[in-house]
Amino acid sequence: MKLDDEGQQLQRELAAYIEKYTGKDGTHSTYIPDLHFIRASKETEPIHSIHEPALCVVAQGTKLMMLAKESYLYDSSSYLVVSMHLPVSGQVVEATSERPYLCLRLDFDKQQIFDLIKQCDKTPKKPTHSQRALFVSKMNRSLLDAIVRLVRLLDTPEDIPVIAPLITQEILYRILQEEQGQSIKQFAMSGSHAERIAKVVQLIERDFNQPLPIDMLAAAVNISPSSLHHHFKEITAMSPLQYQKQVRLQEARRLLLSETIGAADAGFQVGYESPSQFNREYARMFGMPPVRDIKRLRDSLGLVTN
Template sequence: MTTLLLDAVHRYTQSHADATGIAETPVPGLHLVQATTPTGLEHTVVKPLVCLVLQGAKRVSIAGQDHTYKSDDSMIVATNAPTVSRISEASIARPYLAVALELEPAVIADLNTAIATTGGPAERSGNHTDTDLRDAVLRLVKLLDRPGDLAVLQPQLVREIHYWLLQGRHGRAIGELGLPDSQVRRIGRAISLLRQCYADPVSIERLASEAGMGRSAFHKHFRTVTSVTPLQFQKQLRLIEARRQMLEHGKSASRAAFDVGYQSVSQFSREYARLFGLPPVAARKAVRREAAIRD
């Protein structure tokens, strides 16, 4: 099963991956990844997702905890969380290959209801559900270049993938994403607002109201779910977006700083260096050097 999925992902990324090794797909939230060399550190604020590592290895730090994911490992992120990661094992002969799919709370909520009507989930078995999960992912990947078939079968395959995740060893944490009044879901509503308005001042009162919580409870639960404060979360969103604008669109540090909401370029440069390890100009040169070496 893994070999078939690996081959399918390899073929798709060979023809569809961009310069960063990411192949976007017609399925919302699904992307395939290929890398032929280890990468530098990547900072991002991920949405809840599942990532199947098929070949190579990736190191990920979430909420201060470090993990290494290798071939046949599944990474589950059940909350919106700042992460630092790097592909640590990859070569031309054995490229890093992975499949990532963002989790859909609405699908999970529907499945929670369906499972509850059958008397609750079956006894969970990691190996069994992993096999079923990868089989469903394989069938979805094989349809990516068949748009007619994909349009018809995509919803049920995405639903099936979520089902096997709910039946697996991380099912309890994933299931909370579908509960409208769970702390994770309520904090998720505030995070969605922060993502939409990252460049604008957003008061704690407005965020707490979005989550349906009081100010103090919101602060506590936000940090529990994300490992950072709302202000730190917004700051990381701004810095990550500024970095993207500088690297992908060639914006100057000052232009990117103002576009993401900073009023002071010097403050932006200090906070950028604190997060990424280098000030903006030096960081952009380092990324270009790494790209030249890979090419």
């Protein structure tokens, strides 16, 4: 469902601001610390990353986000929220030089949500079940209006320190009031399964190159292995082992791209004992073996191969 005329005018204004403060393709920081702009003048290949908690709003173009085997398509009629660190791949699927893909990302953290929940609900209830930590929802004019007011502050940077936190709080408040807001709230609830899963994710990201048996992870957050597996998959769409594997392979790819290191050494550094297993799982995730993949990446990025 399209926004009304006023909403469409806000979308055009948002696109104009992103063009004004980017000018070229890539991800751009702004004077507002948690606000970033992304521009792409052509469709892209899937880009793998560990996505931080954030709101993503497309002003122009279309993007496809993949979480495990699930796909999430969003454009200017919708917005995407990631409420916990998640290994994803993102691909711009609609963009041209005349109408580039224009997007903003507003990062947020657990403390902001916790403080907001305390103000809105004096006795918040623990969620009865875990929800996926990523969702796409329809854009509404009230949320879009707050987003555009935040972006307008870039024209008056002296106002940012005082007013930006207030508008950011309003934006988060409006998302929390939506039907899928529980996907964010659950991580700020002390003792909830989501809070425990977030702690397990921190352990995996810290010690990804070490063996991490599910019994050990479950004991660390005081739940049963079966409960951990169930809630972890509800929230992340993957098992703890699959999550660890994605973190390992993304780190290996980063090492191969940024350092003069061989595939076998990269595999060992991220925790693989078998080079053949590393090559096989790398190719399954990125579409080709490490050496070919890195050469293709270097060529596409214009990097010199030693």
